[in-house]
Amino acid sequence: MAPSLVANSAPVFCKFSHAEDAAYIRRAADIADKSAGFTSPHPNFGCLIATSAGKVAGEGYLYAQGTKPAEVEAVEAGGSFCRGATAYLNMEPGDCHGDHTAVSALVQAGITRVVVGIRNPLQHLRGQAVRALRSQGLQVHVLGEDLQSKIIEEARKSCLLVNAPLIHRATSRVPFSVFKYAMTLDGKIAASSGHAAWISSKTSRDRVFDLRGRSDAVVVGGNTVRRDNPRLTARHGGGHTPMRIVLTQTLNLPEEANLWDVSDAPTIVVTQRGARRKFQKYLASRGVEVVEFDILNSRDVMEYFHDRGYLSILWECGGTLAASAISSGLIHKVFAFVAPKIIGGKNAPTPVSELGMVEMSQALDLVDICYEQVGPDMLISGFLQPIPDLMPVIPSEDETFAIDPTVTPYEPSIIYFYKTWDPYGAFSNFSPHPIQMPDVNGDVTWSSVEHYYQAHKFTGVNDPAAQDFVEKIKTAKSPEEAARLGRSMQRQHPDWVRSDWESVKIDIMYRALKCKFSIYPHLNSMLLSTGGSVLVEASPHDLFWGGGREGEGLNYLGRLLMQLRSEFLGESSTSI
Numbered sequence: 176m177a178p179s180l181v182a183n184s185a186p187v188f189c190k191f192s193h194a195e196d197a198a199y200i201r202r203a204a205d206i207a208d209k210s211a212g213f214t215s216p217h218p219n220f221g222c223l224i225a226t227s228a229g230k231v232a233g234e235g236y237l238y239a240q241g242t243k244p245a246e247v248e249a250v251e252a253g254g255s256f257c258r259g260a261t262a263y264l265n266m267e268p269g270d271c272h273g274d275h276t277a278v279s280a281l282v283q284a285g286i287t288r289v290v291v292g293i294r295n296p297l298q299h300l301r302g303q304a305v306r307a308l309r310s311q312g313l314q315v316h317v318l319g320e321d322l323q324s325k326i327i328e329e330a331r332k333s334c335l336l337v338n339a340p341l342i343h344r345a346t347s348r349v350p351f352s353v354f355k356y357a358m359t360l361d362g363k364i365a366a367s368s369g370h371a372a373w374i375s376s377k378t379s380r381d382r383v384f385d386l387r388g389r390s391d392a393v394v395v396g397g398n399t400v401r402r403d404n405p406r407l408t409a410r411h412g413g414g415h416t417p418m419r420i421v422l423t424q425t426l427n428l429p430e431e432a433n434l435w436d437v438s439d440a441p442t443i444v445v446t447q448r449g450a451r452r453k454f455q456k457y458l459a460s461r462g463v464e465v466v467e468f469d470i471l472n473s474r475d476v477m478e479y480f481h482d483r484g485y486l487s488i489l490w491e492c493g494g495t496l497a498a499s500a501i502s503s504g505l506i507h508k509v510f511a512f513v514a515p516k517i518i519g520g521k522n523a524p525t526p527v528s529e530l531g532m533v534e535m536s537q538a539l540d541l542v543d544i545c546y547e548q549v550g551p552d553m554l555i556s557g558f559l560q561p562i563p564d565l566m567p568v569i570p571s572e573d574e575t576f577a578i579d580p581t582v583t584p585y586e587p588s589i590i591y592f593y594k595t596w597d598p599y600g601a602f603s604n605f606s607p608h609p610i611q612m613p614d615v616n617g618d619v620t621w622s623s624v625e626h627y628y629q630a631h632k633f634t635g636v637n638d639p640a641a642q643d644f645v646e647k648i649k650t651a652k653s654p655e656e657a658a659r660l661g662r663s664m665q666r667q668h669p670d671w672v673r674s675d676w677e678s679v680k681i682d683i684m685y686r687a688l689k690c691k692f693s694i695y696p697h698l699n700s701m702l703l704s705t706g707g708s709v710l711v712e713a714s715p716h717d718l719f720w721g722g723g724r725e726g727e728g729l730n731y732l733g734r735l736l737m738q739l740r741s742e743f744l745g746e747s748s749t750s751i
């Protein structure tokens with residue numbers, strides 16, 4: 176019989192060879208990758224359960240934030256076979272909201288050994304789940320720390336790869352950026368006329384759709400918009416669609432362009448402050464967001480998108496913008512599709528224009544290179560900057576708990592929150608905490624505050640299509656999907672939005688938040704522990720609910736949370 180973890184009996188741990196551990200961890204990384212391209216954002220978690228006899232009992236992956244954690248999926252699939260089994264996790268789970276769902280699932284299922292590919296890269300989560308599992312008596316082996324060999328190192332690499340964007344978020348102020356281009360065998364990305372459709376084969380271009388689906392945004396320069404009129408959509412039939420971003424100094428762009436049709440996917444145009452104001456207004460009227468910078472510089476733009484929570488960017492620009500991005504150190508990985516064609520042309524554009532290098536010894540070397548035939552083309556990919564290795568910076572207990580509200584050694588006067596994986600991420604409306612809200616037919620469960628808020632834009636509207644849409648938002652698989660549905664329908668069908676929306680939306684949000692912070696004791700204590708601090712939703716672009724880039728936002732979400740905090744503390748509530 177498989178050994179189990181019960182009180183007063185020492186657990187018996189499975190013994191696997193390094194080769195077996197490595198194979199299972201690689202498989203966990205492959206499973207983790209399943210959601211990439213279909214959901215956003217993209218921290219990828221996979222879990223595999225292997226019995227002591229070496230049989231796979233269950234597998235699971237996190238589809239999207241707010242859906243069942245990979246560990247819960249896997250132990251449900253494994254059932255009683257989990258007793259005494261080993262769980263393989265590509266990445267340490269991030270019990271960011273203090274409810275330890277993943278850890279509890281493994282413990283309760285009777286898992287006795289856990290093999291972790293990499294520790295969670297985010298400083299405030301790093302080491303917590305490993306510690307929690309060990310404190311429950313499970314044997315935990317972290318690759319590269321407790322298990323070391325060549326084969327283990329290779330398996331660890333597959334775990335680093337599958338979450339490269341998240342690792343970059345932990346170590347850098349810019350998102351993980353991939354530069355992709357298609358060139359002829361003689362090194363051109365277009366004919367001298369600028370015509371480029373098409374260099375690579377259909378098979379290669381289908382592969383590009385997959386790359387787009389795995390990214391939070393696709394970036395091009397103004398010239399590519401003028402020349403190619405691209406769509407930049409993922410076209411993989413549903414799932415996640417990346418944001419489309421145009422960088423343009425002049426804003427000298429055509430009135431009609433595929434990118435201005437935001438029913439396909441949203442578009443942001445980033446430009447220089449004051450550029451063609453009238454055209455900015457026109458773009459806004461088409462539903463395109465315009466963001467201005469005093470001086471348009473690719474690094475500032477990428478820092479801005481990092482602050483907006485973007486983890487990964489696909490650059491599909493021409494050589495001019497690519498050269499600027501590479502010389503600013505923004506590009507981490509390259510995908511070059513090389514087509515067996517020759518076009519010639521002294522002035523035909525090339526993938527990267529001037530970098531200021533004069534000797535071959537200055538050339539940038541790629542590492543971890545892969546060669547793959549895609550249809551008739553050759554795909555060469557590799558890293559321009561290696562994935563940062565987080566191994567040496569395991570934080571001390573003090574550092575780890577520094578952000579734990581119950582032991583905060585200092586009182587910061589402003590607490591910023593935004594993405595759910597960041598400290599205080601539970602304050603975000605996207606945090607995966609279902610709420611029960613009263614309805615005419617009794618209490619109704621909503622998967623998150625965001626689901627409730629987005630659906631209520633369309634409630635009570637006398638149009639069956641709008642009512643169907645409420646249901647669609649209600650059953651959205653993640654808060655991000657709910658937000659995407661609600662926002663896109665508000666843009667496309669303003670007639671479906673209830674007429675009193677602007678006057679009721681704060682109250683609707685307040686009621687949802689009150690429920691959330693009443694029914695989850697750990698969220699309630701997290702909120703109360705912030706007493707004395709100003710809470711600000713650090714959204715750089717939402718100037719109503721968020722604080723804006725430079726504090727220009729109204730921060731209504733932060734204000735509502737502070738109002739609730741004072742109500743919970745029994746202080747007289749001040750109206751926001």
Ligand SMILES: NC(=O)C1=CN([C@@H]2O[C@H](COP(=O)(O)OP(=O)(O)OC[C@H]3O[C@@H](n4cnc5c(N)ncnc54)[C@H](OP(=O)(O)O)[C@@H]3O)[C@@H](O)[C@H]2O)C=CC1
Binds near residue numbers: 398471
């Ligand atoms: N085969 C392939 O994979 C691809 C081919 N192409 C081809 O490449 C050609 C276009 O290439 P290219 O002219 O290099 O176009 P880019 O896509 O690189 O766009 C350059 C433009 O980007 C804008 N820009 C904004 N910020 C910067 C910055 N910091 N540095 C540089 N540019 C910035 C400017 O727009 P503005 O002038 O509006 O101010 C600039 O003119 C076309 O023929 C197109 O078909 C393009 C993409 C991929």
Ligand SMILES: Nc1c(N[C@@H]2O[C@H](COP(=O)(O)O)[C@@H](O)[C@H]2O)[nH]c(=O)[nH]c1=O
Binds near residue numbers: 375404492
């Ligand atoms: N010409 C060329 C590419 N060009 C890139 O694809 C964009 C067009 O995308 P879409 O309008 O969505 O089909 C274009 O603006 C440029 O960024 N890509 C490739 O994979 N292979 C090719 O041969």
